Amino acid sequence: MRTLVNLFDRFDKLDTNINKWLVAHSIGILRFSMGIVFVAFGILKYFNGISPIESLATRTTNVLTLGIFSGHGAMIFVATLECIIGFCFLSGMFLRVGVWLLAVQMIGAMSPLLFFPAELFPGPFHAPTLAAQYIIKDIILIAAGMVIASTWTGARIVAKPQSLRSTLGKRVPNVYKNMTVVH
Template identity: 80%
Template sequence: MKILINLFGRFDRLDTSINKWLVNNSILLLRISMGLVFLGFGILKFFIGVSPIESLATRTTTVLTLGVFAGHNAMIFVASLECVIGLCFLTGMFLRVGVWLLAVQMIGAMSPLLIYTGELFPGPMHAPTLAAQYIIKDIILIAAGMVIASTWTGAKIVARPQTMRSSLKKRIPNVYKNLKMVPD
């Protein structure tokens, strides 16, 4: 039994160390990951026939821009937007602009769910097509963008280390809110 308690104690210290590392690095890694995703998928859209969502994205962009961008120009517009977002997130420069562009891009990316509902959820059970699933997963990008946006004024995650043993009895870990509004 003593060996088991010793092993649990070691694991508990490892868990606490990992948590401290995550507090210090997770938002940076999230920002870089999102930057890579947007830059990578944006670059694909510059090339005709490479992006699996090309047809749907082209039609949606044409509708949303009232025909200002149509055909391959619509894809160039979306590709450029995604690459700019990716670069903002990767470099951390103009991050506030990048997050606002992300918000605009996500409105466009999610809009086919309303514009082309019948096409994206066909059949008797209204199961989503692969394209619909591709769009629905953008909810995660929206949430990640919100986390990154919360840091653009310098906010950080604050570590309040707890042992695993002390947190096992709680349904959810304590969330400490210490918000002080700073006047302009």
């Protein structure tokens, strides 16, 4: 029994150390990962026939820009926007601009759900197509962008190391503090 308790204590220390590392590095990793994703998917859109969402993105951009961008020009617009967002996230420079551009881009990315629902949910029980699933997963990018945006004014994750045993019975650790607004 003592060996089991000793193993649990060792795991608890490992868990606490991993948590400290995550507190120190996770937002930076999230920012960099999003930058890679946006640059990679943006680059795909520069080339005809490469992006699996090309047709839908082109039609959506055409609708949203009232025809200003159409055809491959619409894809070039979206590709450039995504690459700028990606470079802002990768470099950490102009991050505030990058997050605002992300907000605009996400409105465009989610718009096909409103513009083309019959095309995106055609099957039995209105099951989403692969394109619809591709769009719906952008909810995660929106949430990640919100986390990154929270760091503009210095918000940081603060480590409050707790043993694994003390957190097992809790649903969600207390992550909120009273905040005062500075004008």
